[in-house]
Structures are given as C-alpha cells and as structure tokens.
Amino acid sequence: MNLPQDFITRMQELLKEEFDSFLSGYQNTKSYGLRVNPLKYNKDPKALPFTLTPVPWAKEGFYAVFEEHPGRHPLHESGAYYIQEPSAMSVASLLQAEPGDIVCDLCAAPGGKSTQIAGHLAGKGMLLSNEIYPARAKILSQNIERLGVGNSVVCNESPDRLADHFPLFFQKIVVDAPCSGEGMFRKDEIAIKEWSLNQVQVCRKRQEMILECADRMLQPGGVMVYSTCTFAPEEDEDIIAWFLENHPDYMVEDWKEYLPDNCGLESGRTAFLCKEYDDSILRQIPNTLRLWPHKLSGEGHFAARLRKKGTITDIPDKKRQRKKAPKELADCLAFLNDSLIVSDQEDSASAGIVKDMLSCTDYNRFRFFGDALYFLPEKSFSLDTLKVLRAGLHLGTRKKNRFEPAHALAMMLQENLVKQSHCCTEAEATAYLHGETIPCDASMKSWTLVTYQGVSLGWGKAQNGILKNHYPKGLRIFL
Ligand SMILES: C[S@@+](CC[C@H](N)C(=O)[O-])C[C@H]1O[C@@H](n2cnc3c(N)ncnc32)[C@H](O)[C@@H]1O
Numbered sequence: 001m002n003l004p005q006d007f008i009t010r011m012q013e014l015l016k017e018e019f020d021s022f023l024s025g026y027q028n029t030k031s032y033g034l035r036v037n038p039l040k041y042n043k044d045p046k047a048l049p050f051t052l053t054p055v056p057w058a059k060e061g062f063y064a065v066f067e068e069h070p071g072r073h074p075l076h077e078s079g080a081y082y083i084q085e086p087s088a089m090s091v092a093s094l095l096q097a098e099p100g101d102i103v104c105d106l107c108a109a110p111g112g113k114s115t116q117i118a119g120h121l122a123g124k125g126m127l128l129s130n131e132i133y134p135a136r137a138k139i140l141s142q143n144i145e146r147l148g149v150g151n152s153v154v155c156n157e158s159p160d161r162l163a164d165h166f167p168l169f170f171q172k173i174v175v176d177a178p179c180s181g182e183g184m185f186r187k188d189e190i191a192i193k194e195w196s197l198n199q200v201q202v203c204r205k206r207q208e209m210i211l212e213c214a215d216r217m218l219q220p221g222g223v224m225v226y227s228t229c230t231f232a233p234e235e236d237e238d239i240i241a242w243f244l245e246n247h248p249d250y251m252v253e254d255w256k257e258y259l260p261d262n263c264g265l266e267s268g269r270t271a272f273l274c275k276e277y278d279d280s281i282l283r284q285i286p287n288t289l290r291l292w293p294h295k296l297s298g299e300g301h302f303a304a305r306l307r308k309k310g311t312i313t314d315i316p317d318k319k320r321q322r323k324k325a326p327k328e329l330a331d332c333l334a335f336l337n338d339s340l341i342v343s344d345q346e347d348s349a350s351a352g353i354v355k356d357m358l359s360c361t362d363y364n365r366f367r368f369f370g371d372a373l374y375f376l377p378e379k380s381f382s383l384d385t386l387k388v389l390r391a392g393l394h395l396g397t398r399k400k401n402r403f404e405p406a407h408a409l410a411m412m413l414q415e416n417l418v419k420q421s422h423c424c425t426e427a428e429a430t431a432y433l434h435g436e437t438i439p440c441d442a443s444m445k446s447w448t449l450v451t452y453q454g455v456s457l458g459w460g461k462a463q464n465g466i467l468k469n470h471y472p473k474g475l476r477i478f479l
Pocket of ligand 1: 088106107108109110111112113114131132133136158159176177178179206210
C-alpha cells in the first residue's frame with residue numbers, strides 16, 4: 001500500500017513512539033463486519049450461516065469473514081443484516097436513540113448509521129435520513145427499504161436548506177461528516193489518491209458549516225453525535241474544541257458513560273489540538289472517542305457526543321383529523337385490512353406499525369405523491385418544498401381500478417402479520433431474487449408475502465399454484 005508521504009510524516013509527529021505499531025497495522029487484513037437488523041431478524045444471530053464474533057461496542061455488531069460472502073446471500077437481500085465496518089458501528093451506539101425519538105442523520109448515505117439507528121427506534125418516533133448527492137441518496141433510500149424501516153423520511157437536501165426547514169426540531173442528530181477518510185486507506189485505494197494536506201483543510205471547513213446547520217436543527221436538551229473516519233486532528237479533536245468555543249451552550253458527554261472501556265476504545269487527545277483553548281474546553285476533549293486500528297479490530301473512527309443545554313420538548317402529533325376515509329384511499333385500506341393481521345401479542349417494530357396503520361383514523365397520514373401512497377410518521381411537520389425520496393412507509397401505487405402494494409411494505413412486514421405468505425427454500429429464494437416464478441400452494445390467490453427463514457423478501461402474486469414474481473426489476477441479482 002502506497003501511503004502518502006505527508007500523511008506518514010504527520011502521523012509520525014502525532015503518534016511519536018506509537019507510530020511503528022500504527023504503521024505495522026497496515027499489513028493486517030482489513031476488518032469486516034455485519035450488523036444484525038433487529039427490525040427483521042430477531043432470532044439468535046448464531047443461527048446465521050456465517051462465522052461471527054461479537055463487536056464489543058455494538059450489541060448487534062459482529063466481525064464476519066469476507067471470504068464467506070455474507071453480502072451475497074438471500075438473507076442479505078432480505079435485510080436481515082447490514083454489512084458495516086466494525087468501528088463505524090460505534091457512532092449509533094454512542095447516540096443511543098430510543099423508541100419515540102425524533103432523529104436526524106444529516107450525512108446519511110449509504111445508510112450504515114441510519115439503519116442502525118432505525119433498529120434502536122424500533123418503528124417508533126421518526127428518523128430523517130438526509131444525503132446531499134442524488135445518486136447516493138437513492139442508494140440510501142434503497143437500504144432503508146431493504147432493512148424494512150417504516151418510520152424514516154429520506155431527503156436529498158443540503159444541510160442549510162434542511163436547517164431552514166427544521167429549526168430546533170430534532171432531539172438527536174448524527175453528523176457523520178464527509179472527511180479526508182484516512183481510516184479508509186486499507187479499504188479503498190481512491191481514499192489514498194484523493195488525500196492531501198489541503199484536502200484535510202477543505203474537509204474541516206465543510207464540517208464547520210455542517211455542524212452550524214446541525215446546531216440550528218437541534219432542540220435545547222438534545223444530543224448530537226459528530227463522527228469521522230479520519231485520524232486528522234483538524235477534523236476530530238480540534239473541530240470539537242472549535243465548536244465548543246463558538247457554542248458555549250454545548251458540552252461533550254463522556255463516551256465511557258455509553259460504551260465499554262475495556263475493549264480498546266480510547267479517549268480523544270488534548271495534545272492533538274491545533275491551537276490553544278480555554279481550560280473549560282481542554283477538560284472536555286478526553287470525553288471524545290477514538291478508535292485506533294492498532295488498538296482494536298477496526299479501521300478507525302472518531303466520535304463526540306455533544307449535549308445542548310436545555311430541556312427536550314415533544315413534537316406534537318399531527319392535528320387535523322379527518323373522520324371519514326377519503327374515497328381515493330378505499331382500495332389501499334381494503335388491501336391492508338384484507339391482507340394484514342393486527343397482533344397484540346407481538347411487540348416487534350412491524351407489529352407496532354401495522355397496528356398503528358390499521359387503527360389510524362388520521363387520514364392525513366396517508367398521503368399520495370403522484371400515484372404513490374405513503375404512510376407518514378405521526379409527528380407533525382411539513383415536507384413541502386423539500387426533495388423527498390421516501391416520505392415514511394411506501395404502501396403502494398394507485399393503478400387503474402386497483403392498488404398494488406409496494407416492495408417497501410413487504411420488506412417492513414413479518415410473516416405472522418400477513419394472512420398469506422410463502423416460505424421459500426434456499427433454492428426458491430435464489431430463484432425469486434433472480435426474478436423467476438416459484439411454485440406455491442394451489443389454494444393461494446393474489447398478493448403473497450415471500451419469505452426466507454422467516455424474513456420477508458418481497459411480494460409474489462399467487463395463481464394456480466404459481467407465484468408470479470414481483471421482486472423489483474432494478475434489485476434482481478444473481479447470487
Ligand atoms: C462518511 S459519509 C456518511 C456515511 C453514512 N453515515 C453511513 O454510515 O453509511 C459522509 C456523507 O456526507 C456526504 N456529503 C458530502 N458533502 C456534503 C455536504 N457538503 N453536506 C452534507 N453532506 C455531505 C457524502 O456524500 C457522504 O455520503
């Protein structure tokens with residue numbers, strides 16, 4: 001690996017006697033992991049057909065073996081898990097989103113942190129996942145769908161437009177900032193090519209702008225987690241010191257209150273600061289978190305949990321109630337009532353969403369965007385004027401005289417919440433993901449949830465013992 005000379009010199013100056021150990025880490029194989037998705041997979045992770053070892057700082061995280069190709073398995077397509085670099089799993093663990101929270105993931109594509117946060121929300125509250133680049137926002141939206149997230153809005157906005165739209169709105173915000181990516185060097189040749197000392201400064205300026213926008217959106221009393229996958233102090237400890245200097249209404253909460261401190265996680269270093277700061281700021285820098293690749297198994301990360309002074313307020317639920325279901329919802333509501341089961345025994349995220357949907361008389365939460373119908377999160381806010389890719393749970397599409405259920409709805413559902421499902425063998429699951437028809441019980445008719453090992457893969461339409469394939473063409477793959 002050809003590391004940039006300026007990077008080597010700088011790391012040598014920063015790490016001093018630790019540098020040799022840091023550098024020799026580049027000879028090791030890159031770390032690789034997956035995170036089980038509690039929204040879709042609630043069995044013992046040991047049942048997954050892979051060699052897994054727990055990641056100490058993420059309860060759903062595991063080291064995996066790249067050569068076993070967990071990314072090319074029907075369970076991956078079902079959203080049972082998400083492939084994620086293990087040190088990146090520390091960020092959502094540090095945020096500690098709880099069911100009911102109103103959360104924003106400001107720089108969210110491709111969706112690693114968002115999908116982990118969605119798991120913690122368990123279908124309650126709201127997650128706004130935003131990405132500035134349209135192509136990346138599309139991938140983010142696909143991952144939100146694959147992982148069966150029903151309470152997420154996906155936007156393609158700049159941080160300042162979002163901040164204008166949502167002043168003091170969110171209770172928790174993640175800023176997983178675009179950075180110089182020094183922690184990506186072992187994974188990604190392009191990160192090495194694009195790196196320069198000047199790039200570090202460019203990233204720092206952009207991060208300052210993004211942090212200012214995040215501050216405008218965070219409620220008093222709220223929590224913001226800032227993170228990067230770089231080692232550059234300008235983008236890590238120093239930007240936190242800069243932020244505290246400009247925002248005395250924030251403090252850094254100690255990562256040790258939230259994550260285990262016996263597994264190689266370390267504190268940020270005051271000695272790395274780029275200029276002098278007040279003692280009140282210096283004292284807080286060791287509360288920030290460092291994951292070093294020579295101290296644990298992970299590519300490296302930095303994170304800080306910032307608390308804004310004040311008290312959290314709840315966002316009111318949507319107000320205007322329409323007593324009668326409007327005509328244009330008739331087909332959709334008939335489909336939902338005929339196909340889904342409300343379960344009081346189940347306390348899963350999907351069971352909660354199904355119950356919420358079928359008992360909802362606030363028909364403003366069912367909203368058409370063109371012919372596409374969405375079930376909006378319950379909290380009251382407007383999406384008008386924003387570029388929205390996903391306005392909550394995509395329920396389906398209005399076609400001539402009929403309603404066609406959406407792939408996103410299937411991905412959110414579990415087999416015990418539908419009246420009709422077909423459980424695939426592995427061969428059938430693979431055939432289904434290719435786009436092929438599969439045989440089914442001759443008594444079955446119409447829309448059928450296709451599942452594999454109890455996890456939903458999509459819709460099929462049953463007729464005469466055959467399931468017509470409704471797996472979206474753009475997602476079809478050859479495993
Ligand atoms: C570190 S990545 C995010 C990774 C993501 N949080 C995850 O866990 O999958 C940073 C993201 O910020 C986006 N970005 C780039 N410039 C930006 C800007 N000016 N404002 C906001 N986001 C930006 C990038 O496109 C990228 O998707």
